[in-house]
Amino acid sequence: MTKRRSLAHLSDLHIGAGRKTEARAIALSQLLMDTNVDHVVVTGDITNRGRRDELERFRRIFAPWISEGKLTAVPGNHDCLGDSIDAEIMCGPRVVVKESPGLYLVLVNSTGPHNRSLVKGHGMLTPADIEDVSGALAGAPAGSLVVALLHHHVLPLPGENVIERLFSWVGWPYANELDAGQALLEAIAGRCDLVLHGHRHEPVSFTLHEDRPRPLKVCNAGSSTALGGVRVFTHRAGHVVGIPGWLFVGDGAQVERERKGKTEPAQVLVPELR
Numbered sequence: 701m702t703k704r705r706s707l708a709h710l711s712d713l714h715i716g717a718g719r720k721t722e723a724r725a726i727a728l729s730q731l732l733m734d735t736n737v738d739h740v741v742v743t744g745d746i747t748n749r750g751r752r753d754e755l756e757r758f759r760r761i762f763a764p765w766i767s768e769g770k771l772t773a774v775p776g777n778h779d780c781l782g783d784s785i786d787a788e789i790m791c792g793p794r795v796v797v798k799e800s801p802g803l804y805l806v807l808v809n810s811t812g813p814h815n816r817s818l819v820k821g822h823g824m825l826t827p828a829d830i831e832d833v834s835g836a837l838a839g840a841p842a843g844s845l846v847v848a849l850l851h852h853h854v855l856p857l858p859g860e861n862v863i864e865r866l867f868s869w870v871g872w873p874y875a876n877e878l879d880a881g882q883a884l885l886e887a888i889a890g891r892c893d894l895v896l897h898g899h900r901h902e903p904v905s906f907t908l909h910e911d912r913p914r915p916l917k918v919c920n921a922g923s924s925t926a927l928g929g930v931r932v933f934t935h936r937a938g939h940v941v942g943i944p945g946w947l948f949v950g951d952g953a954q955v956e957r958e959r960k961g962k963t964e965p966a967q968v969l970v971p972e973l974r
Contacts, residue, residue, distance in 0.1 A: 702843070702937040705738040705802040708947075709931050711851075711898025711921035712745040714778065715761070716754035724925040725761050727949035733764060735947060737932065739800050740765050743898040743921060744776025744810075744851030746789060751782040755789070772798050774807050776851035776898060777821035786811055795832035797839065802935060804840045806833055806892075808850035810878065823852025823899070825880040830887050837891045845935040847894040853920060854881030857900050890914050893940065894933070901926055905944075919944070 713725050732740060740762070747754035765771035775786035786809070790796070794809040812824030833848065840846045857877075877899060878884070885895070889909055895918045903922035909915050917940070924930050929948040934941045 703802070704934060704936045704941060706736070707803065707845070707847070707933045707935060708732050708737045708740045709743065709896050709919065709921045709933070710740060710924040711743040711896075712776070712901055712923035713742065713758065713925050714745055714748040714923065715758045716748035716751060717925075721748075721925045722757065722761070724928055724949065725758070727928075728924060728930055729762050729765070731947055731949050732930065735932075738770065739803060740771045741805070741847070741849055741896060742771065742773040743849055743896055744774055745778040745898060745923075746773060746776070747779050747782075747785060749782045750779050750785055752785055752788075754782075755779075755785045770800070772800070772805055772807065772849065774809060774849050774851055775811055777811055777815040777823070780811050780815035781818070784816070786815075793832070794826075794829055795836055797836050799844070802844060802938075804844040804846045806836045806846070806848045808833060808848060810850040810852040810897075821899075823850075823878045825850075825852075825878045825884060827880070827883075830880060830884050833884065834887045837888060840891065843938045845894065845933075845938050845940065846892045847896060848884075848888060848892055850895075850897050852877040852881075852899050853897050854878055854884055854895060855906060855918060857904065857920070885916065885918070889916060892916060893938070894919065896921065898922075903927070903931065 714721055715725060746758050759766060762771055773789050775789040779786040779789055790807060790809050796807045798805045810823040810825055814820045898921050900920050901923035903920055905919040907915055907917050921931060928950060929946050931944050931946055933944045
């Protein structure tokens with residue numbers, strides 16, 4: 701029988717934002733090791749101000765995962781600030797493929813030149829990007845979970861604070877970060893299982909095409925360090941098994957209780973994945 705594997709989705713760590721943020725990142729890395737997660741993906745805003753020392757701290761915290769090739773990351777708009785370390789997070793083309801046991805990961809760099817701005821953090825997705833994603837999916841092997849990774853959200857989501865709502869009101873694209881998000885979803889329908897992203901700090905998930913043989917689940921991780929938690933998918937032979945669960949560290953469970961009634965309520969805790 702094909703082995704059951706696990707995939708953890710982190711995002712918006714904002715390493716460099718403060719001691720509590722870094723302590724949460726350290727605790728999350730340790731928790732994922734303690735629960736024997738097979739692979740970790742990080743969908744952008746790894747750093748808070750795009751500084752090289754922030755990226756180095758991230759690499760030290762997640763060294764066990766990086767050294768074994770069990771961590772995959774794409775950049776976010778915050779990683780384009782400062783030293784512009786986005787190219788060090790994801791080198792080369794804007795769309796690349798990475799394969800790991802049981803996984804076929806399509807990495808999409810959704811940042812743009814405007815992402816060096818502190819206020820215009822919206823994403824960029826070009827027709828060429830979508831064509832490249834479509835081409836990458838053509839090479840997905842049978843029996844692997846096919847996952848698209850990018851930072852910015854592909855479906856409209858509301859602003860999360862007064863500033864964002866104000867910017868949206870004056871015409872900056874906060875609610876719909878990627879104008880071509882719907883086009884991407886249409887291009888990958890029936891050929892991809894998960895779209896994982898970040899950017900919004902509150903977690904939310906959607907399931908599209910539930911009436912089709914291959915539904916598409918779109919999940920935002922939220923800010924993993926702010927939440928003190930991480931969503932974990934269990935998969936086998938190219939299919940997600942059961943309902944994705946959440947792991948929390950330290951006071952993360954209390955943070956989740958305080959979030960009750962917001963976008964996505966807590967799902968089951970996962971004390972052990974094997």
